Amino acid sequence: xxxxxxxxxxxxxxxxxxxxxxxxxxxxxxxxxxxxxxxxxxxxxxxxxxxxxxxxxxxxxxxxxxxxxxxxxxxxxxxxxxxxxxxxxxxxxxxxxxxxxxxxxxxxxxxxxxxxxxxxxxxxxxxxxxxxxxxxxxxxxxxxxxxxxxxxxxxxxxxxxxxxxxxxxxxxxxxxxxxxxxxxxxxxxxxxxxxxxxxxxxxxxxxxxxxxxxxxxxxxxxxxxxxxxxxxxxxxxxxxxxxxxxxxxxxxxxxxxxxxxxxxxxxxxxxxxxxxxxxxxxxxxxxxxxxxxxxxxxxxxxxxxxxxxxxxxxxxxxxxxxxxxxxxxxxxxxxxxxxxxxxxxxxxxxxxxxxxxxxxxxxxxxxxxxxxxxxxxxxxxxxxxxxxxxxxxxxxxxxxxxxxxxxxxxxxxxxxxxxxxxxxxxxxxxxxxxxxxxxxxxxxxxxxxxxxxxxxxxxxxxxxxxxxxxxxxxxxxxxxxxxxxxxxxxxxxxxxxxxxxxxxxxxxxxxxxxxxxxxxxxxxxxxxxxxxxxxxxxxxxxxxxxxxxxxxxxxxxxxxxxxxxxxxxxxxxxxxxxxxxxxxx
RNA sequence: GGUGGCGUAGUUCAGUUGGUUAGAAUGCCGGCCUGUCACGCCGGAGGUCGCGAGUUCGAGUCUCGUCGUCACCGCCA
Numbered sequence: 001x002x003x004x005x006x007x008x009x010x011x012x013x014x015x016x017x018x019x020x021x022x023x024x025x026x027x028x029x030x031x032x033x034x035x036x037x038x039x040x041x042x043x044x045x046x047x048x049x050x051x052x053x054x055x056x057x058x059x060x061x062x063x064x065x066x067x068x069x070x071x072x073x074x075x076x077x078x079x080x081x082x083x084x085x086x087x088x089x090x091x092x093x094x095x096x097x098x099x100x101x102x103x104x105x106x107x108x109x110x111x112x113x114x115x116x117x118x119x120x121x122x123x124x125x126x127x128x129x130x131x132x133x134x135x136x137x138x139x140x141x142x143x144x145x146x147x148x149x150x151x152x153x154x155x156x157x158x159x160x161x162x163x164x165x166x167x168x169x170x171x172x173x174x175x176x177x178x179x180x181x182x183x184x185x186x187x188x189x190x191x192x193x194x195x196x197x198x199x200x201x202x203x204x205x206x207x208x209x210x211x212x213x214x215x216x217x218x219x220x221x222x223x224x225x226x227x228x229x230x231x232x233x234x235x236x237x238x239x240x241x242x243x244x245x246x247x248x249x250x251x252x253x254x255x256x257x258x259x260x261x262x263x264x265x266x267x268x269x270x271x272x273x274x275x276x277x278x279x280x281x282x283x284x285x286x287x288x289x290x291x292x293x294x295x296x297x298x299x300x301x302x303x304x305x306x307x308x309x310x311x312x313x314x315x316x317x318x319x320x321x322x323x324x325x326x327x328x329x330x331x332x333x334x335x336x337x338x339x340x341x342x343x344x345x346x347x348x349x350x351x352x353x354x355x356x357x358x359x360x361x362x363x364x365x366x367x368x369x370x371x372x373x374x375x376x377x378x379x380x381x382x383x384x385x386x387x388x389x390x391x392x393x394x395x396x397x398x399x400x401x402x403x404x405x406x407x408x409x410x411x412x413x414x415x416x417x418x419x420x421x422x423x424x425x426x427x428x429x430x431x432x433x434x435x436x437x438x439x440x441x442x443x444x445x446x447x448x449x450x451x452x453x454x455x456x457x458x459x460x461x462x463x464x465x466x467x468x469x470x471x472x473x474x475x476x477x478x479x480x481x482x483x484x485x486x487x488x489x490x491x492x493x494x495x496x497x498x499x500x501x502x503x504x505x506x507x508x509x510x511x512x513x514x515x516x517x518x519x520x521x522x523x524x525x526x527x528x529x530x531x532x533x534x535x536x537x538x539x540x541x542x543x544x545x546x547x548x549x550x551x552x553x554x555x556x557x558x559x560x561x562x563x564x565x566x567x568x569x570x571x572x573x574x575x576x577x578x579x580x581x582x583x584x585x
Numbered sequence: 586g587g588u589g590g591c592g593u594a595g596u597u598c599a600g601u602u603g604g605u606u607a608g609a610a611u612g613c614c615g616g617c618c619u620g621u622c623a624c625g626c627c628g629g630a631g632g633u634c635g636c637g638a639g640u641u642c643g644a645g646u647c648u649c650g651u652c653g654u655c656a657c658c659g660c661c662a
Binding site: 027029031032033035038045049051052080081084086090107109111113115116117118119120121122171173174175194219220221222224225227340341342344432441442444445448499553555559 | 586587588589595596597610612613617619620621622623625653655656658659660661662
């Protein structure tokens, strides 16, 4: 037996017990005639003591001990003379009778402490050491708790957890596929799933009625702080339901997770149409922790011979509360910020609403105090506020104002990580025009059903068709999305034709699904949550990396195992593959 | 594919208009220390300034290239 207790459980009630502990050496404090060793495991830290009464064998072992050695320690629990109130085991210590090195350790490249001195790169290279640290491990424990909550809730609601294949078929729609060559089928490839979409729909045809899976998905696209090439979804599908049924079920799941893992009660989720989100927040994933809504002031401000505004398709404004005192430098900073290529605005007009009721703007030449007063009324600005105005192409400006809104909220500290504001964004457009390929793309995916009342528009004005599609948004982060599916072959065929598929292409790529639908497909709908994002939000983090045990870096590399990597010629031969790497330049 | 930041001791960083022997903290090693818990005190070792070219009398510092890393845009049905 390696241990009788963990390093986190001993307390004053164990005094005089003989115990055996095992763990890692956190730190050694050598005071001369006595030495303290902090022994650490997953559960906590317990102090070991060596003093003049300790037998010499122990003292000898102690000599060679270093950080991160794995040791087994036997001894008697005793009450400390001076107690440490900061740790649960701080009232007791172990007077050692035996000490054994189970496994020595090289000096770690960074310190294994809550506030490590290690940079991201090193931590990733030695991820197994990083995972010894409390904050990182706690993130993964939170993740496990949340996964447990998901299963508890969905099992209770009669969902069947079902595994779907990882080696599937490549389709050109959507993100790039990761592909896997097939040895037994020369020249042919599997693809890793971007989501189990079609399988879960087939499970509905199979009569499973309610399905879920916590499942890895794969997308061969560039990474971000919140995007990894392999990531985890809570993937769900239900039969004989309408949109409201799905929203209700998964609002319930979300609330349950908040309550179960954070002890947080969140109120009912508002439902906001996509167009409202775009026009008021400049985003399809609005952060509703704060107001600062975008106001359309196009008609209000046109016609004063200010060419920039008069020639603009759209003029929008946000009101930053209490920012009238912004200095020239701060305003220039904001202007430069919106002019960066990422935002790409031409400029920024400001109006300061002074405390005395007067206005000071960057366009005083064109607008009177009375004009500006109307602007203030339109944007809800009061004395002390700052109005920020941008003009240009409508969609571009809504986007820019949306970004500006978030930036101002950051500056004003309005994005509290401890506050959670979930909402449903609904009524997404069914289709999205792609300039590059000159055709429509499915905004969600090709199996999303149009709103019944919009079906006639599919022939006349496809861009106007709204879908029975919905996103769960929390604090400006897209946490989940789903839709009511098409279960009628004729409507599905029409959808494929709108997306520019020939009958043959649709047959080749999705024939199995369309075939299945000919054998009695129930009405069904579903949703998928980005589990990594949800965990990182619960943990108050901005990156999903720290809630993934072994994440990849910005270039999609695992720097610990050093992958991806070349494979042997023999392997290529077996796969009948020949590399032809093109010179870059 | 693009834009920007960073790369200096084991680690985290500082390093002035280009100028003598490149610093700090922490970690590490040695010594002292009986109640520490970020122990304390004294001493010591530790550097291809990512790599390559260029400008210059002289480059950690300037220029170009390259590699690595991070953030963002494109991309992510």
